[in-house]
Structures are given as C-alpha cells and as structure tokens.
Amino acid sequence: MIGKVDRGWDAPGLVSYLMGPGKHNEHTRPTVIASWQHDPGALQPTRIGGGDFDFDPAELAALRAHVHAPAAAVGLPRRQPADGEPGYTKHGYVWHTSIAIPATDGALTQDTWAQIARDVMERTGIAAADDPGGCRWIAVHHGRSAEGNDHIHIAATLVRQDTGARVHPRNDYRNLRSVMREWEDRLGLTVTAQNARDADRPATRGEFEKAARRAADPDAFVASRTDPSETIRGQLRQVVADTAATSNDTEEFLAGLRTRGLLVHLHHDQAGAVDGYAVALPGDRNRQGRPVFYGGGKLARDLSWPKVSAEFTRHGGVVADRPAARSWGLSATRLDGAREVVTRAQRAFARQPYAAQRDIAVAAHRMVATYAKVTAGNPGPNGTPDQTGPRIQSVWTGHRSSRAARMAAHARHDTGRPLAGIAADLNAASRNLLALGALGEGGPAKTASVALAVALAELVTEIAAWHDRTGSPAGGTAARRCVSALRTHTGWVSQPTAATPAAVTSASPDPHRAPPTPSPRPRGTPASSPGARRTPPPPPGPQTGPRR
Numbered sequence: 001m002i003g004k005v006d007r008g009w010d011a012p013g014l015v016s017y018l019m020g021p022g023k024h025n026e027h028t029r030p031t032v033i034a035s036w037q038h039d040p041g042a043l044q045p046t047r048i049g050g051g052d053f054d055f056d057p058a059e060l061a062a063l064r065a066h067v068h069a070p071a072a073a074v075g076l077p078r079r080q081p082a083d084g085e086p087g088y089t090k091h092g093y094v095w096h097t098s099i100a101i102p103a104t105d106g107a108l109t110q111d112t113w114a115q116i117a118r119d120v121m122e123r124t125g126i127a128a129a130d131d132p133g134g135c136r137w138i139a140v141h142h143g144r145s146a147e148g149n150d151h152i153h154i155a156a157t158l159v160r161q162d163t164g165a166r167v168h169p170r171n172d173y174r175n176l177r178s179v180m181r182e183w184e185d186r187l188g189l190t191v192t193a194q195n196a197r198d199a200d201r202p203a204t205r206g207e208f209e210k211a212a213r214r215a216a217d218p219d220a221f222v223a224s225r226t227d228p229s230e231t232i233r234g235q236l237r238q239v240v241a242d243t244a245a246t247s248n249d250t251e252e253f254l255a256g257l258r259t260r261g262l263l264v265h266l267h268h269d270q271a272g273a274v275d276g277y278a279v280a281l282p283g284d285r286n287r288q289g290r291p292v293f294y295g296g297g298k299l300a301r302d303l304s305w306p307k308v309s310a311e312f313t314r315h316g317g318v319v320a321d322r323p324a325a326r327s328w329g330l331s332a333t334r335l336d337g338a339r340e341v342v343t344r345a346q347r348a349f350a351r352q353p354y355a356a357q358r359d360i361a362v363a364a365h366r367m368v369a370t371y372a373k374v375t376a377g378n379p380g381p382n383g384t385p386d387q388t389g390p391r392i393q394s395v396w397t398g399h400r401s402s403r404a405a406r407m408a409a410h411a412r413h414d415t416g417r418p419l420a421g422i423a424a425d426l427n428a429a430s431r432n433l434l435a436l437g438a439l440g441e442g443g444p445a446k447t448a449s450v451a452l453a454v455a456l457a458e459l460v461t462e463i464a465a466w467h468d469r470t471g472s473p474a475g476g477t478a479a480r481r482c483v484s485a486l487r488t489h490t491g492w493v494s495q496p497t498a499a500t501p502a503a504v505t506s507a508s509p510d511p512h513r514a515p516p517t518p519s520p521r522p523r524g525t526p527a528s529s530p531g532a533r534r535t536p537p538p539p540p541g542p543q544t545g546p547r548r
Contacts, residue, residue, distance in 0.1 A: 001180035001189060002100045002149070005173050009092040010078045011071060012064035014155050018140045019045065019060060020053055027142045028052055032063070033152070034114035034139040036127055036161075043138060067136055070159035076166075093166055095126060095137075095156040097176060102190050103148030110141050113152045116183055123175040126156050126167060133162030207231040210284075221282045223260050225376060225392050232292070236262070236279050237299040241399040244308050245369035246434060248316035250274070253308065263291050276305045302403045311406075314359075315366060315427050331439045335448035338429040339455045342367060345422045346459040349466070352422070358405045359423035361463045363430075365402035368456055368482065369395045370430040374439045375449060394485035397478045398460070404467055404475025450490050457486040 008014060019030045029052045032044045043063055045055035065072075071093055081088040099116065101108065108116075117139035121127040127134040137156035144150050158167040169175075183189065211231040214220040222228045225242060226235040239260050247253040257264050257279060267276035278293035286292055297304035302311075345360055352360065372395045439445060464479035 001184055002102070003097055003173075003176050003180055005176060006096045007091040008094040008096065009076075009080050011068040011094045011155065011157050012078070014094055014096055015064045015067050015138070016060075018138075018142075018153050018155060019055060019063070022142075029143060031110065031141045032138050033110045033141045034117040036134065036136045036138075040114070040138065063138075067138060067155060067157055069157075070136055070161050070164065071157050074159065074164040076159065093158045095135075095158050095169070095172070096153065098151055098153045099176075099180065100145065100149040100151035103144070103150075105150075105189050107144065107150040108187070112187075113141050114139060116179065117152060117154050119179045119183075120154060120176055121156070123179050124169045124172045125175075126158065126169050126172075133160055135159065135167055136161060207233055221261065221284075223262065223281065225260075225372070225395070227393075227396065232281055232284050233294060233299060236281065236294055237303070238396050238399075240279060240296060240299055240303050242369055242373070242395050244303065244311065245366045245395070245399070245402070246373050246430075247312070248431065249312050250309055253312070263293070265293050274305065300399075300403060302406045307406070311362075315362060315423075317427060317431055331436060332444035332448040334432050334436055335439070335445060335452050338367065338371075338433055339448065339452040341422075341425050341429040342452065342455040342459050345426055346455065346462055348422060349459065349462045354470070356421055356423065357463075357466055359421075360426065360459075361405035361466065362402050363423040363426035364456070364459050364463060365395075365398040367426055367430050368398040368460070368486070370433050371449075371452060371456065374433050374436060376438075394456075394482045394489065397481040397485060400478030401460070401463060401467065401475050401482060404472040404478065405463075453486050453490045457483045457490070460486070 018027075021027050032040045034040050035043055037043070043066065045059035045063055047054050048056050076093055077087060080092060097120065099120070118129065121135075121137055122129060127137050135156050135158055137154060139152050139154045141152045158169070159165070160167060208231060211229070211234075214232070215229060223235055223239045226238045228235075230238065239262060240257065243256040243260060244253055247256050254264060254266075254277070261282060263280040263282060265278045265280075266274050267278075269275040276295065278295045279299075280291040280293045282291075284292045295304070296308060301307070342364075345364070349357060349360060372392055376392065433439070439449070460479050460483045464476045464483065467473070467475035467479055
C-alpha cells in the first residue's frame with residue numbers, strides 16, 4: 001500500500017477536491033464510504049446528472065459545512081495566518097491522506113476500504129471509535145487512478161467536536177504505515193517499499209513530469225553512470241550513493257561529487273565545521289532561476305551527512321598510491337586478490353553473527369561499486385564505455401541492499417563496534433582496486449574481471465537470503481536485482497576464447513558449494529516477481545533551496 005499525509009487549512013476546499021475530478025482527472029465516481037458518524041451514506045451527495053461529479057449543489061455544500069463545522073465554531077481561518085498573526089501554527093488543522101494499492105493487486109471492496117480508514121483514524125488517535133467527541137472525518141473512494149491504483153482519501157478536521165480544542169496527532173505517518181503493513185499481511189497485498197525504513201523516498205508526480213521533459217531535451221545535463229530515465233532526485237541519489245561507496249573520507253566524497261558534475265552546497269555549524277550538505281544537477285532551476293538543491297537525507301535516509309560521515313569512520317581508510325605503471329598482469333593480480341576475499345566472505349557469511357553479516361553486506365556493496373567504477377571505461381553491450389549497463393545497474397540496486405543493512409543496524413544500536421574481520425578485508429581489497437584507477441579488461445585481466453563479478457553475484461545471493469530472513473523484503477529484492485545485473489554483465493563481458501576458461505564464462509553457482517539458506521518469499525510478493533514498481537500519488541513537488 002502507498003500512503004502520504006498532507007496538512008492544510010481549507011477543509012471545504014479539500015472536500016470539493018475529493019468530490020471533484022482531481023488535478024489530473026484521476027478521480028472516478030467519488031463515494032463517501034466511511035465517516036465519523038455511523039451512516040456515511042447519509043453524507044453522500046446525490047448525483048443529479050449522468051456524470052461522475054454531477055452532485056446536488058446544496059448537498060455538496062452541506063458535506064463541506066459538516067466537515068468544517070468544528071473549526072468554524074471556534075473561528076479558525078481557512079488560510080494559514082502569517083507568522084505573528086493570531087492563530088499562526090506551522091501546520092494546518094486539516095489532515096489529509098491518500099492510500100493506494102498497486103495496480104497489480106486489483107481492487108478492494110468499499111467495505112474493506114472503509115475498515116482500513118477506520119483503522120487509520122483509530123491508530124493515529126484522530127478519531128477513536130469510542131470517542132463521540134473526537135474529530136470529524138470522511139473517507140472517499142475514487143476507484144482506480146490514472147496509473148491503475150485503487151485508492152481512497154481521508155480528510156479530517158483536527159478540532160474536537162465537544163471542546164473545540166485542536167488535536168495534534170503524534171507520529172501519524174508512522175502509525176499510518178503500521179496500518180498499511182498490517183493490511184498488506186492480512187490481504188496478501190504486494191509489499192511496497194515505502195512501508196520499510198530502508199526504502200527509496202518516493203518521487204512525486206511533478207518530479208516524474210520534469211524527468212519526462214528533461215529526457216526530451218538533448219541539452220539537459222545527465223550525470224555519468226546514472227539512469228537518464230530517472231527523476232532528478234533518483235539521479236542525484238545514484239551519484240551520491242555511488243560516490244560515497246567509492247570514497248574513503250568526507251573530503252574525497254565531496255571532491256567526487258563535484259568531479260561528477262554536481263553542484264554542492266555545504267552547511268556549517270557555529271564552529272565552522274561542516275554539518276550538512278545538499279546537491280543539485282546543473283540546469284535544474286526553480287522559477288527564480290536558483291538551483292534546486294536536495295539535502296542528502298532527502299535522497300535517502302543513509303545519505304545524510306551524519307550517516308555518511310559515520311560510514312567513513314567505520315568503512316573508510318587510506319588508499320595506497322597509484323602504481324607508476326599499470327599492466328594487464330597487475331590488474332589481474334589485484335582483481336584475483338579481490339575475488340579471493342569475496343569468495344572467502346561468501347563461504348563464511350552464513351556462520352557469522354548478525355553484526356558481522358551487516359558489515360559484510362555494506363562492504364559488499366562498496367566492492368560492487370568499486371568494481372563498476374574501475375571497469376566502467378571498458379565497452380558496454382553497445383560497444384561504448386559502460387555508463388548505464390548491467391555493471392552500473394548493479395551499483396544502483398546494491399545501494400538499496402546496503403541501505404537496508406545500515407538501517408537494520410541502526411535500529412539495533414549496533415554501529416559502535418570497530419570494523420574487523422571479513423568486512424575489513426573486503427574494504428581493503430576495494431581500496432587496492434581503487435588505487436589502480438581505471439582497469440582494462442584485456443588478456444588475463446578479462447578473465448579475472450569476470451571471475452570477480454561471478455564471485456560478487458554469489459556473495460550478494462547470500463546477502464539477499466539474509467535480508468529475507470531478517471525481515472527486510474525491500475533489501476532482499478534489491479540484492480536479487482543486483483545479482484541479476486551482475487550475471488547479465490558477465491554474460492556479455494565473457495566471450496569464450498582459448499584464454500578465457502569456461503569456468504568463468506558462466507555465472508552459475510559452484511556445484512560443490514552448499515546453496516544459500518532458503519528464505520521465505522517476502523510477504524505479499526508474487527512468486528513470479530521479486531517486487532513491483534509503483535507510481536505514488538502526487539504529493540507536492542520538491543522544495544527548493546539547500547537543506548540538511
């Protein structure tokens with residue numbers, strides 16, 4: 001299920017929107033299916049024409065007045081007062097959420113949607129079933145959106161009916177997500193990544209529309225090793241995550257962002273130390289002509305400045321000086337050394353304690369990103385330097401897997417330990433590869449490159465099973481997609497020749513190795529697919545300006 005929460009000031013205006021066609025004609029046959037009173041049908045305006053929105057004007061006006069009545073009774077304004085004016089608060093008293101299910105899940109009955117709405121009101125504390133003096137609210141069913149998602153909206157006036165006191169729900173979005181997770185389990189719905197702390201922040205409709213315009217502009221800036229079809233937020237997330245995984249301290253990280261062409265804004269504390277950063281794509285400007293910056297934490301939860309800095313403290317290190325001369329033989333030696341460490345990590349992974357497995361999962365992504373970086377200059381499937389091919393795609397999906405491991409560790413307060421063992425060995429091997437810079441894939445280096453990719457696929461397969469066992473379906477799905485990309489990569493890189501043994505021209509598992517521990521399929525996910533892409537309903541577009 002996909003949900004979002006907005007706050008505003010105009011309850012009558014919100015009711016008009018919910019009972020109308022919507023901003024993009026995405027509403028169909030609006031129907032009041034649940035409300036603060038026991039007979040929501042009594043609130044439903046009568047249709048007096050053949051159209052979906054041909055409601056009796058007087059009855060529609062009555063619905064608007066009913067929902068707004070508690071606020072009107074105490075004189076609350078229908079616009080946000082200016083700072084300093086009487087009644088000013090940062091957030092309005094009108095609460096609005098939309099809840100949708102992916103198109104692949106079909107449609108729910110209106111009775112089911114009504115119970116979901118009542119559960120949301122109960123769990124958020126806005127209107128408990130046994131509290132007749134609570135807030136007024138309605139749930140409106142719209143059927144399928146333009147993207148095919150069956151959905152409802154809930155509108156509530158956060159003013160008690162009995163006392164006129166304003167209601168301030170705490171952790172309302174977290175409680176909304178809790179209800180959605182429970183209904184996903186109960187109905188066997190597709191588990192949406194939004195309901196996990198390790199998920200990507202969903203893009204807005206405006207971001208998708210901007211991405212489409214930029215895709216049609218041949219002069220639009222596209223950062224290297226990013227998906228040109230992604231939203232700007234998505235491209236920035238790919239660059240920042242990739243750069244963080246192949247950097248070893250904050251200075252190298254910031255320099256890497258600028259080298260990739262991003263605009264970087266830093267925020268400093270009172271002592272002058274950096275305590276936040278934001279990035280923007282050149283050419284992405286707001287109406288005032290200023291760059292549109294996204295703070296690291298707005299790209300992904302693990303990309304905020306404190307988390308990135310802490311990651312360098314644990315996983316960073318000093319990269320050795322680049323050799324004066326490079327050769328295929330030297331490249332092959334370093335690649336073989338990395339493969340040996342990766343293979344050792346894969347074979348030992350299942351026997352490690354949870355904390356060590358978390359560290360290995362993070363270090364494995366750093367190795368995947370390093371491998372992609374040092375070999376990306378080699379030809380991809382179309383014969384040009386590989387900037388968007390499978391090996392690069394493995395980095396994008398690998399970051400999601402790594403983030404899941406990081407977020408799980410933070411939840412368990414497990415970040416204070418010094419890094420050691422296999423994870424430290426993986427990081428050291430990554431630094432050895434980074435010291436060489438760009439690696440060619442000729443002669444023995446080609447064989448070694450393919451062998452490393454095969455070994456990485458095997459290690460990440462173990463990590464995918466671990467995500468599933470530890471309750472992170474989004475992490476498991478991302479890891480499996482990383483494996484798929486790595487195996488696709490080996491399929492076109494390894495051209496069988498006399499110098500390329502058959503053993504490394506296939507990404508098949510070692511027949512002498514025990515398979516990864518079987519893991520249950522993520523709840524609600526069809527067996528034929530590890531996950532489902534979805535398009536979220538349109539929240540407001542991104543704010544502009546630097547943010548932390």
